[in-house]
Amino acid sequence: MKTVKRKIREVTQKGQHWDLPVLIRMKINPILKGWGNYFRICNSRMHFMSIETTRHRHCASCC
Numbered sequence: 001m002k003t004v005k006r007k008i009r010e011v012t013q014k015g016q017h018w019d020l021p022v023l024i025r026m027k028i029n030p031i032l033k034g035w036g037n038y039f040r041i042c043n044s045r046m047h048f049m050s051i052e053t054t055r056h057r058h059c060a061s062c063c
Contacts, residue, residue, distance in 0.1 A: 004035045012058035
């Protein structure tokens with residue numbers, strides 16, 4: 001979980017001028033889909049909620 005949060009942080013660093021929909025569609029969604037597919041067989045509801053919170057916080061701060 002630390003690695004997916006780190007990847008989201010790297011993608012949403014300040015100073016990168018992306019439109020928010022493009023950033024989510026082109027950069028963040030592939031990261032989350034890959035992580036979700038890898039962990040879909042286990043009960044990971046709390047982990048998904050934690051990742052969603054991280055994604056929301058970093059997207060709000062970068063754009």
